[in-house]
Amino acid sequence: MKNKKIKKSISHNKSENNSKLLEIEIINKGISMLIEKYGYSKEQIRTNYQLKFSNEDIKDSSKSFADIAVLDHNENEKIIVEVKSPIRKLDTEASVWDLTSKILKSNAKFGILYNGRKQFVFKKFILAEKYFDSAFKKFIWKCYI
Secondary structure, eight states, X not given: OHHHHXXXXXXXXXHHHHHHHHHHHHHHHHHHHHHHXXXXXXXGEEEEEEOOOSSTTOOOGGGOEEEEEEEOTTSOXXXXXXXXXXXXXXXXXXXXXXXXXXXXXXXXXXXXXXXXXXXXXXXXXXXXXXXXXXXXXXXXXXXXX
C-alpha cells in the first residue's frame, strides 16, 4: 500500500514539472511574440512581474503578478500578458476576469490572454473619471482577435 502512494506521488510530481516546463515554454513564446510581432525590446519585458496597482486601497496579493508585463519608459505597465495552458480555452469567464481585473487595477492599457497558439487582446477604455466605487472606474472592454 505504501509503495502505491509513493508511485502516485512521483507521478503527480512529474505532471507538475511538465506543466511548469510547458508554462515556461509558453512564456518564452509570448516574449518572442511581443518582440517580433509588436516590436517591443527585451529591456521593456518582465516575467513574473509584481503589478503596481493604481489605487493604493487595493490589496489583493494573490492576483498581483503578471506572467509577462511590458513596461513604458517610466517603468509603468503598458501591457499585461496572462499565459494559459494550450489545452485551456482562452475565452472562459474566469480567464477573462483574471486578466481584466489586473488591467483595471493597474496602469496597463492593454492585456493579452495567450496559450501559445491563440491570443486575445483587450484594450481598456475609460469612459468617466468619476469613481462608481472606491476601487474601479467605469470602463468598456474591447476584444481584438
